[in-house]
Amino acid sequence: MSADTAPATPSPLTVPQAGLVEDLRALLGEDRVFCDDDARRFYTQDVFTNGPAALAVIRPADTQQLSGALKRITAAGMAAVPRGGGMSYTSGYIPPTGDSVVVDMSGMDRIVDIDETNMTVTVEAGCTWKALHETLSPKGLRPPFWGTLSGIKATVGGGLSQNSVFWGCGQAGTAAESVLALEVVLADGTVVKTGSWAHASGNTETQPFFRQYGPDLTGLFTSDAGALAFKTRIVLRLVRVARAKAYASFSFEDWPALFRAMHDIGRDGLASECFAFDPFLQGQRMKRESLAKDVKALAGVVKGQGTLLKGLKEGLKVAVAGRRYMDDVPYSLHVICEGRSEAAADADCAAVKAICTREGGAEIENSIPKILAANPFGPVNSMVGPEGERWVPIHGLFSHGRADEAMERLKALETTHADLIERHDIGIGYLCLTVSTTIFLIEPVFFWPDALNDLHRASLEPDALARINEFDANPDARAAVEQLRTAMLDIFQDCGAAHLQIGRTYRYGKTMSPTTRTLLEAIKTAVDPDGRVNPGALGLH
Known part of the structure; x- marks a missing residue:
């Protein structure tokens, strides 16, 4: 999905859409359903892309409300799209059409349980990494992977849907590797638990202490770009700080x-x-x-x-x-x-x-x-350049043996496209980091003069927003950035890269072997037969 020039103009709701909205209001309450034009536009923007306006935005309070809402949305033939903290840049929560309800998970942000005996913490998907860190720190505890640099806004559920790196990743690996169990809601409203949490032990809920109890169903619902189910509660392993x-x-x-x-x-x-x-x-x-x-x-x-x-x-x-x-x-x-x-x-x-x-x-x-x-977990002011330029990264995860080749080719690409880069005043930098003992991440980062969108204005600190320039919309430069990103994706693919935050940008579906893709599509069909949960994410329908 390419970046759009301007936010979409919301269309009037059809009679069936209006009927669905009324059903959702009756279920969730008036204050948890948003149909105003600003909300319908805002919740379909990410750092790089303005998508089609949603028909509505809902903010369920708990698993029961979410289950009931999904049952109604998918039965009405509409798509349901999960959104965490909104820090994505790969169209992960951008609806493919206006027949979509965006589910804002921020209403489910509780830290449900801290079990120091069994070294687990259970959180709702809308809890931010910063809130979790500040609650656990006085106890001298944290998950092995404990957050992203955008963790003041980024949520635990979003971090698992995208899979994430930074704090602790040099030894603990990615966010998904710190998860023990999940509670998820499928397209039809069915609630499912994974790992040892799924074990029926008399009349009591089994302690979620073990992830690989049988096939790793927990892993199935991580790194899925929200395309397979909605994560509601998450159990993370704890370690001593x-x-x-x-x-x-x-x-x-x-x-x-x-x-x-x-x-x-x-x-x-x-x-x-x-x-x-x-x-x-x-x-x-x-x-x-x-x-x-x-x-x-x-x-x-x-x-x-x-x-x-x-x-x-x-x-x-x-x-x-x-x-x-x-x-x-x-x-x-x-x-x-x-x-x-x-x-x-x-x-x-x-x-x-x-x-x-x-x-x-x-x-x-x-x-x-x-x-x-x-x-x-500082402010997310770095989601724009120091002068107010637009900013977007792209990345590849490489084996140690292929990272140097990838970097060499990326630098050569810059030389080949030097005229394009200079003509549109595009700056390109690189962040690199190691993940566990096997992964080398290379993240090219683009800066260019362009107008900000509503997400930028809502996310930056007021003093930072007041200091930066106001650039005019620059669709030609944005198109040039998209051209360069696409060329870099070609290099990543040639070098066997894997990706986090797959969304609708990285070529996950297209790069899978035919047999693997067939299995993935079968899993998608099993949990979402009509393709109503975040259609298009992971390259799935």
Whole structure:
């Protein structure tokens, strides 16, 4: 699905659509059904795309309400589309037609149970990663994977539908790998549980402590772009928060040396987070923040170091370093190592430093990983460029053996299309990170002058929105970005890439072998016979 120039104009509801809306109001209540033009437009926009206006938006309060609503929507022949925090850029929740009801899951945001005995937490799908983190942190607990950088808005359910990376992913893998069990609602309103949660144990609900009880049905409903069912309650595994952290940052002259270091750090499982910026992207980051933000972030560093004395020392280092230390840094690598003790964290960090030094890296002040770790779920102002440019990423997950080839081809593509890039004032940067011991992620990021949409305006902090430029709509530049993204998708496909946040952008369905696709389509038919749940996501009808 390509980005549209302007939000769609909602059409008047037909008689059957109006009848469905009245049924939903009777079921959910007037305050949980939205049919005004603004809502119908807003909830069908993501970071890159404006889709056709929905016929309605609903916000169920619990599993029972959602079950009843889905039964009515699909029986009326309409599509039902789940939406979490809205931070997608791959049309994951963009309805294919106006005959769609968007289900805003933010009304189901409760933390249902924290079981410290059995080391699990049960949350509703609309709970944000930030809310979960702030509730668990005082108890010294967290899931192994504990959130995305957009976790102030991104939800746990959305993170599982898209599958996500960042906090903890260097050792814990993706969001889906921290899940033990799910409660989901199928297209016809049927409620299903997975893992040991599905075990009928007398008159009591079985403890959801084990995911692989028989075939992994939990995994079936993760990474599905919301195309198979609606996740309502999620059980995550818990671990103790690490008692100590160590940080390191390095400068590299070129990306091949950077990649060699990252490959070894990833393969050895040394870091909970290992991420890198190319010169353009780190330049954007340095331009974006203000002195006020630095002071706020510094307070977080002081609080996040365990003891006041250590916090003051680390905060002073950040303050003294300022920002100028990044002026002459080509490629930068940032690492966070965690351990049960300072000695353990320091030992892993020392191994990281040895690898980086061996590959020609020069150690620099580690302000970036310290500030991020101390303020893990900051505002989502980076969903636009520092001057107010539009922003959109694309990514590929590669084996260590194919990542270098992919990067080489991506850089060559930039050279080939240099005239197009310059003509439309498009900036391209790269974020790279390791995921567990087997995955290397490359994320090209595009910036270009263009008008913002309603989602941007609702998501940015007011002071950030007031500071940025107001660009005119720029459909030619947007089309050029789409052309470049498509060319990069060709490279990803050639290099055997996998993807998160598949939505309607990545070629999942088309790249599957025929037998695998047949099985996937059979599963879709079994759980959604008429194709009413988020049709088009995953490339399925």
